[in-house]
Amino acid sequence: MPPHILIVDDEPDLELLIRQKFRHQIRDGKYRFSFAGNGVEALEMLKQENDYDMILTDLNMPEMDGLTLLSNIKFLDGQYKAVVVSAYGDLDNIRNAMNLGAFDFITKPINFSDLEKTIEKTLVEVEVIRKGMQAREQLQKAIHDKEIAEIERQKAEEAKKHERQFLANMSHEIRTPMNAIIGMTKLLMNISTEYRQLKYIKGIKDSAENLLAIINDILDLSKIESGKIKIEHIPFSINDTLELVITTLKHKADEKGLTLSSKIDPSVPSGIKGDPVRLYQVLMNLVGNAIKFTERGHVNINVITAGHSDGQIPIRFDVSDTGIGISEENLSKIFEKFTQASSDTTRKFGGTGLGLTISKQLIEIQKGLITVWSRPGEGSVFSFTIPYLETVETPVEKGTDIPSPNTLNLIKDKRVLIVEDNAFNQIVAVDSIHEIIPDMPLDLAENGRIAVEMHQKNNYDLIIMDIQMPEMDGFQASQKIRKELPSPLSAVPIIAMTASVTREEVEDCFEAGMDEFVAKPFNQAELISKMSRLLLNENPKQNKYEHH
């Protein structure tokens, strides 16, 4: 639209004159003119439409003069400039008009070529002002957007923090009672002799373990998705990990009459650096699935080196079975969350449909890749490759076997304090230790504060410490022992025992001065072997979670 100019004058001929003088410009769409006979009329027009770019107003008019008009239009929000027409030499009025915001003046009688120059000048000024205002608005908007983004970021961070805390709590809250259930069921199994009782107890134990596995899956997935899983780079033996998988799953294969075999190519080095726990998890899932979905034939694990470059050794694992296979259309879906190939899978085979999602993500955060080949009725091959690092270091001895009777004899009189607030877990811990070392003197403390006091009185040889407890938690108690108690009290070995196994918490344990860590539900052999190592001082404090 051409610039819109409002002429305010009580001189009736002016409209005709202007239309006549500017007829070319009007025809060419350079300007648009509107006319008002006095200030009141002009104000009305300005209020109704705010597309004016310039106002040219006389000063002496009936009803409302030009100065009053100027002082009124200040309250309107149009973006225009006013120019006054004044008698030559009327300096007072010109000054007043300028003070009221007029941009320029022209003198009477109006010279039309002067008027056109003034119009041009004024319109340029209006344009400049508008651009400036636009820029200012944009700037303000940018600042505002940035502030909003910052608030959003803080909110997201806060939410993430809560999520992490929630996960740690959940994992603790769920695993603590599960630990008690599984632990006590195992103890009950050991003392039961009646066949039917044993059968039921075994049922409870198996179901509880299944439930724990599902809970672990869900917690794992949320940990991966919140970016909480960190990958270890420690020396380990693929052979050991594979053996562990086979030992754990062998009975399941045997039950179904399947052969479970594995072959490691000689090109695979005996020690590499990476994350054994994650490899174990992925293999357990793939091999577990292979056994689950195969009725007859075999399940085989094949391990081979897939190239070698820059200190990196990509290792490929093929898990193949002769099972039911997966149809082509389902192949693309099975890695999705909660997805199973057919809707009756859960009914027939159980499972949550999370295993492959977790495996895929675990492989990918190790910079690896997983693929699958399958044909219905023939079987499936899940192949994944993980780039491990070369190393000359020897894998850390896991040593989770129950120590020899000789060793047990050496530690049987050591005095141990168990710090645990949950009464059921106290029983599990005490009975699990007493089952293997019946006479070991064990004391109980139900929180960190009581533990520190008891240790001051009794100078224990070892403390097994829960983390989350009322009054004083395991971190605080350990720090207090290490920093505030005199030697030798301050040097007592401490094993952290907790249901929450996030890496952060493990790190916090070592930071608080603890020497070892067992995750609940704990493995009896692992607990006893760690106790014996610390009691016999065989394991100088080492942080095996350190990054290499």
Ligand code: ADP
């Ligand atoms: P879940 O085993 O808990 O159902 P997964 O994510 O491990 O969940 O597997 C998803 C689905 O992929 C399974 O439900 C099954 O339909 C299919 N699947 C996985 N592995 C195999 C296999 N070896 N043979 C046939 N189908 C399989």
